[in-house]
């Protein structure tokens with residue numbers, strides 16, 4: 001077991017797929033390291049041009065991201081890692097495969113597509129705003145629509161790329177049910193994670209140790 005590879009668990013899905021909530025619950029259950037790309041970017045100074053790109057609901061340029069991701073993964077050390085929010089386009093997906101899929105890589109990549117219909121995505125964002133847990137980029141309907149368009153145009157092809165990439169473990173998980181526990185157990189089942197303590201589950205991620213919802 002000494003030489004067993006660690007996992008990078010890649011969570012992909014549109015808005016309202018529950019990436020952040022699933023990630024934070026996986027962390028609470030199993031103590032994985034967690035890289036939340038959106039949160040790292042939101043932590044940049046307000047005057048950063050990246051903030052303006054995000055406010056429009058567009059993707060930040062790949063060149064800005066690769067170093068951020070590489071450093072974040074390196075800083076995790078020898079650990080199982082959840083990567084939330086990356087890759088988001090085909091270039092990023094190719095970079096991930098080039099960097100981390102090889103016999104010599106210390107990681108196996110497990111990519112999950114948290115799948116749900118667009119109609120449900122829109123409903124969930126609206127609920128998030130109504131419940132007061134929404135983010136700045138959830139409030140403006142044009143920005144929500146832009147993020148949906150980006151998901152369809154850029155991220156779905158990246159998901160398709162990973163699905164067909166050699167050396168990747170790929171799973172599709174239907175997260176359209178309204179019950180979070182049902183979805184979380186589906187995520188765990190796909191990843192082969194057992195012994196879930198359902199008493200520990202937290203649906204309201206604001207209660208977890210994090211500064212925002214995702």
Ligand code: AMP
Nearest residue numbers: 037038054057058059060085086087088
């Ligand atoms: P998220 O919190 O994951 O929804 O990300 C919020 C925003 O951060 C996105 O709408 C993008 O503007 C930016 N962002 C997050 N991840 C990426 C990525 N992998 N590539 C480019 N931009 C990203």
